Amino acid sequence: MTATQVLVTIIVLVVIAALGYGIWFVTRRRALQNRFGPEYDRAVAEGDSRLAAERELRERERRHAELEIKELSPQSRARYTSKWEEIQARFLDDPSGAVRDADALVTELVAERGYPTGDYEQHLAHLSVEHARTLGHYRDAHEISQLSQRGEATTEQLRQAVVHYRTLFSELLGTDVTPGAAHHDAARRDAADTVADRPADREDHAEAAARAAEHDAEHVTGFDDPGARHDAELHRADDDDALDGVPAQRTGGRLPHPHDTRSRS
Secondary structure, three states, X not given: OOHHHHHHHHHHHHHHHHHHHHHHHHHHHHHHHHHHOHHHHHHHHHOOOHHHHHHHHHHHHHHHHOOOOXXXXXXXXXXXXXXXXXXXXXXXXXXXXXXXXXXXXXXXXXXXXXXXXXXXXXXXXXXXXXXXXXXXXXXXXXXXXXXXXXXXXXXXXXXXXXXXXXXXXXXXXXXXXXXXXXXXXXHHHHHHHHHHHXXXXXXXXXXXXXXXXXHHHHHHHOOOOHHHOOOHHHHHHOHHHHOOOOOOOOOOOOOOOOOOOOOOO
16 A cells, blocks of 8 residues: 555545544534523523533533432322412412412422422522423523512512413423313323224324314413423413413402513502
């Protein structure tokens, strides 16, 4: 083999290695983006660089892998569901107390699932690995809860906080606690049974079930795309739909718009 052939071979090997590294690098980045969703964008925006943010997210994955995440028993799930229903009912007479109890109940559920609940930021970091797409709701709820503790939150903001807490609570619980969700689940099960009994109509029923699922997602979360629940623009546009199921406080006055932060007399 001549010197020229050796040089060409080395160049080809270097190019192949560079391409392989590039593909590996891009694949790892996409995996982080898919797993963390909006949390990836937040980490990049708040970090010193994209690479630093990605190192932080991988460190979150490593710490999360050391946790012993537990599934809830049916008894625990039923107990938490009952407690949540009590909180929503209490909102009528004591909005601030309902938000305080919702925060405490979510923290209790997080701890029972096996997540550390000490430092707030570390608490968020652990949750972001498996619940990144609902974590924005939790942040918003926590912020309103802080306002409530200072006596600065409006009734409508408090109602939004309960809805935000409910989003993460349902995901951690594995059961949708939105009022009416059980009825929709039963309807979907009935539709599935019908499909099983009538194979010839399977495609039509599958399409109907898909449309029903999309409708339910909008009813429960107020977002057209459940995978992008915390997109800021949709969040502003659909707040009214997302507040379904949380009753307004008993009052003769008119509730402000969800984004009206002016104090009411």
